[in-house]
Amino acid sequence: MKYLIASLALIASPLAAQDFSEGSNAKSWNLYAEVPAKFDAEVVDVLCTLTGDCPDDCGAGKRQMGLVRSADGVLVLAMKNSQAAFTGAAVELAPFCGQTVTVDGLMLDDPELGANNVYLLQTIQVAGSDPIKANKWTKNWAAEHPDAKGKGPWFRRDPRVNDIIAQDGYLGLGLDVDQTFIDENF
Incomplete structure (x- = not known):
């Protein structure tokens, strides 16, 4: 304290x-x-x-x-x-x-x-x-994630981010909620 x-x-x-x-x-x-x-x-x-x-x-x-x-x-x-x-x-x-x-x-x-x-x-x-x-953050990130090479922002290729999205969806509310949101808005 x-x-x-x-x-x-x-x-x-x-x-x-x-x-x-x-x-x-x-x-x-x-x-x-x-x-x-x-x-x-x-x-x-x-x-x-x-x-x-x-x-x-x-x-x-x-x-x-x-x-x-x-x-x-x-x-x-x-x-x-x-x-x-x-x-x-x-x-x-x-x-x-x-x-x-x-x-x-x-x-x-x-x-x-x-x-x-x-x-x-x-x-x-x-x-x-x-x-x-x-x-040097981006260079360090690339060295730590050699399999995440590619174009676009790092966070779209980050395995940690992609694992969370696969589990909880883009909105963080679950895959079903994501699908409903996509169906209603896109």
Whole structure:
């Protein structure tokens, strides 16, 4: 419980409204409430930070990764990398778990939308090295699923997605409901 209370305080901190745009080279996505943000942060396993469930390997890339900003201790939720799909932040950040890095990207912060400290990661930089583009999720996915080659979006070929659709239908309500929907609408 103490982890949860401390973590909620980190996320809800009034210091979250600080301006971190200075020095940022982030490219705009033209999203409402986006602001360029470059800052130093420790890469953390979010589940570990929130609950205290902390495997040695930070979840082996299977958990959501976050950033505890050095300037104010706020937990920033890294939700995507620089690729078009909302994927990839965990893949990009996992190799740096426990390290302090400099990240550059876009912060979404709008309480009316329920978007607080949501981060779109574009580059990661370890002290003394050049920034690394955060764009390897698709390549990693392709390497993990060599039998899913083909044209079109990755999710149409992902065996995990296709298994769920085969079991529960496209709507997630069962194959019979899917068929009724298709018959009535197409």
